[in-house]
Amino acid sequence: MNIDKNQIAEHNQQLMAAHQRRLSQVIDYLPNAVNIVQKLVDFQVAIPSWALGTGGTRFGRFSGGGEPRNLEEKIADIGILHALNRSSGAISLHIPWDIPKDYAAIRALAEEHGLAFDAMNSNTFQDQPDQALSYKFGSMQHVDKAVRRQAVEHNIEVIKHGVELGSKSLTVWLADGSSFPGQLNFRKAFQNTLESLQEVYEALPDDWKMFVEYKAFEPNFYSTTVGDWGQSLLYASKLGEKAYTLVDLGHHLPNANIEQIVALLLMEGKLGGFHFNDSKYGDDDLTTGSIKPYQLFLIFSELVEGMDARGMEHAKDLGWMIDASHNLKDPLEDLLQSVEAILIAYAQALLVDRAALQQAQAANDVVRAQEVLQEAFRTDVRPLVAEARLRAGAALNPIQLFRQQDIRGKLIRERGTKTVATGL
Ligand code: AOS
Ligand code: ZN
Ligand code: ZN
Ligand code: ZN
Numbered sequence: 001m002n003i004d005k006n007q008i009a010e011h012n013q014q015l016m017a018a019h020q021r022r023l024s025q026v027i028d029y030l031p032n033a034v035n036i037v038q039k040l041v042d043f044q045v046a047i048p049s050w051a052l053g054t055g056g057t058r059f060g061r062f063s064g065g066g067e068p069r070n071l072e073e074k075i076a077d078i079g080i081l082h083a084l085n086r087s088s089g090a091i092s093l094h095i096p097w098d099i100p101k102d103y104a105a106i107r108a109l110a111e112e113h114g115l116a117f118d119a120m121n122s123n124t125f126q127d128q129p130d131q132a133l134s135y136k137f138g139s140m141q142h143v144d145k146a147v148r149r150q151a152v153e154h155n156i157e158v159i160k161h162g163v164e165l166g167s168k169s170l171t172v173w174l175a176d177g178s179s180f181p182g183q184l185n186f187r188k189a190f191q192n193t194l195e196s197l198q199e200v201y202e203a204l205p206d207d208w209k210m211f212v213e214y215k216a217f218e219p220n221f222y223s224t225t226v227g228d229w230g231q232s233l234l235y236a237s238k239l240g241e242k243a244y245t246l247v248d249l250g251h252h253l254p255n256a257n258i259e260q261i262v263a264l265l266l267m268e269g270k271l272g273g274f275h276f277n278d279s280k281y282g283d284d285d286l287t288t289g290s291i292k293p294y295q296l297f298l299i300f301s302e303l304v305e306g307m308d309a310r311g312m313e314h315a316k317d318l319g320w321m322i323d324a325s326h327n328l329k330d331p332l333e334d335l336l337q338s339v340e341a342i343l344i345a346y347a348q349a350l351l352v353d354r355a356a357l358q359q360a361q362a363a364n365d366v367v368r369a370q371e372v373l374q375e376a377f378r379t380d381v382r383p384l385v386a387e388a389r390l391r392a393g394a395a396l397n398p399i400q401l402f403r404q405q406d407i408r409g410k411l412i413r414e415r416g417t418k419t420v421a422t423g424l
Helices: 005-029 033-042 071-085 103-112 145-165 186-202 229-239 258-267 293-309 331-351 354-362 366-377 382-392 398-404 407-415
Strands: 090-092 169-173 209-213 243-248 271-276 319-322
Touching: 005 382, 005 398, 033 331, 033 382, 071 090, 071 103, 071 331, 071 398, 071 407, 103 145, 145 169, 145 186, 169 186, 169 243, 169 271, 186 209, 186 229, 209 229, 209 271, 229 243, 229 258, 243 258, 258 271, 258 293, 293 331, 293 366, 319 331, 331 366, 331 382, 331 398, 354 366, 398 407
Parallel strands: 169 209, 209 243, 243 271, 271 319
Antiparallel strands: none
């Protein structure tokens, strides 16, 4: 199942006149529009292999059909996304859900779709059928050294798979923690985890990064051993210069000021990557930008300001990924919406008049500072995002083309209605 260039060209032709009209209105009053469009073309958001199927909740799962049944089909799905928007040019794998049987073939397939291999993800939050020791009471924090050793070895294994594929980073998300007071000695749990992470860090190639992802709660409900950005930063600082904190938007306690967290991590040179999603309550993993688009913009505003201050390249120097689950929507349509929301927030952040904001801050002009931010947030940048797609050879309206071509219908006919994508 491939989308060919003619289908995209035909679709774009139909929408061209309306697009040009909307674009010319925006370009009229945005002096740096051309610049922004190029930055949008360059910006790529990785898609995790586990976001291509229906996630469900612990109460049930309602399969949508046509879901990818193996790594090859997952790559094909992301190939579809990337053909439609030219902004999803990377895949993030999860071991053991995505163990490649033939590295060369998998690399060639990804290349065919223009996809790179983003961060590798390890899994010590589940027991696998052939596993010797259980992670029921944690992995890297475990009181038993043999369990910790098994978790370390698994992570080293994941790095090896990644090296074969050309990935350059490992994301470690640990479910470790406790559900009841007294269950854990916090200090020992921290030290065991640090020691385990150090052993994995030792095995990291020189040009790799390690991302330490934090999460406030779930699956553990009393304490999490990497529970917030302070704990993650402690680990990353103690590990060394190849270790960074990873921010998943859904992993904070309610109302946390994520934009401030991002600003300070960037200041310390310790922000490594992002998992985008949105939520109203906890780790809901809803479509990015569907609940709190203003927060997403404020986060991007800090990212742009902080990265520029450090001379970082927006598109290359942080790992950008979506981490979401789909209970109701078609996963591919949901991912198209998420990527669009990310690009919109990024474009709005690029619009912020930094000089005016600095002036307002220096003068304690609170009203002006708010005006400057909201001027950017309230600008309709959708024509710029669409123009970036047009220039990159993608579709002006990816979801419309996805539906016109009945891509889900074709996938269902090819793969069947009762498909369960491996993973979450
Ligand atoms: C879990 O809550 C984290 O967000 C992980 O980043 C990710 O969802 C998990 O590793 C998927 O397996
Ligand atoms: Zn995550
Ligand atoms: Zn999560
Ligand atoms: Zn999440």
